[in-house]
Amino acid sequence: MRNTSIQSLCRHLIIGGMLVSVAGCNVFSKLSEVGEDPKLSDVINPVARRDYKPVTMPMPAPQRADENPNSLWRTGAKAFFKDIRAKTIGDIITVKLDLSDSAAMDNKTERDRADSEDTNVTTILGFETNFNKVFPDAVNPASLFSFDNTHSTEGEGKINRSETIKLTFAATITQILPNGNLAVFGSQEIRVNKELRELMVTGVIRPEDIESDNTIEHTKIAEMRVAYGGRGTMSDLQAPRWGTQIWDTLFPF
Numbered sequence: 001m002r003n004t005s006i007q008s009l010c011r012h013l014i015i016g017g018m019l020v021s022v023a024g025c026n027v028f029s030k031l032s033e034v035g036e037d038p039k040l041s042d043v044i045n046p047v048a049r050r051d052y053k054p055v056t057m058p059m060p061a062p063q064r065a066d067e068n069p070n071s072l073w074r075t076g077a078k079a080f081f082k083d084i085r086a087k088t089i090g091d092i093i094t095v096k097l098d099l100s101d102s103a104a105m106d107n108k109t110e111r112d113r114a115d116s117e118d119t120n121v122t123t124i125l126g127f128e129t130n131f132n133k134v135f136p137d138a139v140n141p142a143s144l145f146s147f148d149n150t151h152s153t154e155g156e157g158k159i160n161r162s163e164t165i166k167l168t169f170a171a172t173i174t175q176i177l178p179n180g181n182l183a184v185f186g187s188q189e190i191r192v193n194k195e196l197r198e199l200m201v202t203g204v205i206r207p208e209d210i211e212s213d214n215t216i217e218h219t220k221i222a223e224m225r226v227a228y229g230g231r232g233t234m235s236d237l238q239a240p241r242w243g244t245q246i247w248d249t250l251f252p253f
């Protein structure tokens with residue numbers, strides 16, 4: 001039993017040491033950036049990103065492309081002589097992001113329930129006359145069991161959400177899927193007065209949905225993932241301190 005307590009204590013000490021170490025690294029990192037602007041990320045190949053994963057989606061059966069001998073028209077082209085739309089890996093496409101979402105929900109639930117049950121024994125083949133010999137004198141055969149339960153539940157929830165993002169930025173084609181669809185990745189960083197704003201968008205588009213000016217609307221991007229946030233002086237002031245975050249995570253009540 002004592003060995004178990006020692007092992008449990010050692011396990012808790014190790015976990016506590018790891019938390020302190022991580023928090024300490026974060027503190028030293030913050031201290032090293034005091035008085036400096038947030039650093040911009042290096043421009044790298046999106047495929048070489050540590051968190052990059054190729055897109056995998058259900059694909060239709062391969063179809064043989066129709067041949068057009070002695071024809072100057074290219075299938076899918078919107079211009080007779082030249083098609084400026086992105087179509088190969090590494091090409092750049094302009095994404096028009098115009099999000100204006102809102103949601104309002106108001107739910108209320110009430111429940112009341114009352115249960116009661118009485119059980120009595122009046123006749124059991126004449127054995128009821130011997131109840132006093134088996135049970136205490138206080139037992140009344142006419143009311144052996146009595147149950148009374150009352151339940152009451154009331155809940156109320158409200159959601160009022162509104163989001164608006166309107167941006168135009170460039171993205172890069174990172175993959176061509178077997179059915180011809182294109183996987184795109186775009187990121188953007190803007191630093192203004194020690195505050196860095198970051199935007200990242202990934203998704204899958206159809207070449208047919210690309211406009212003639214090489215732009216595409218966000219409503220035509222499948223599996224779209226948008227991350228928009230920031231880091232810097234203002235973001236640090238708005239975020240809870242790391243001690244509060246650890247306390248909120250570990251405190252069970």
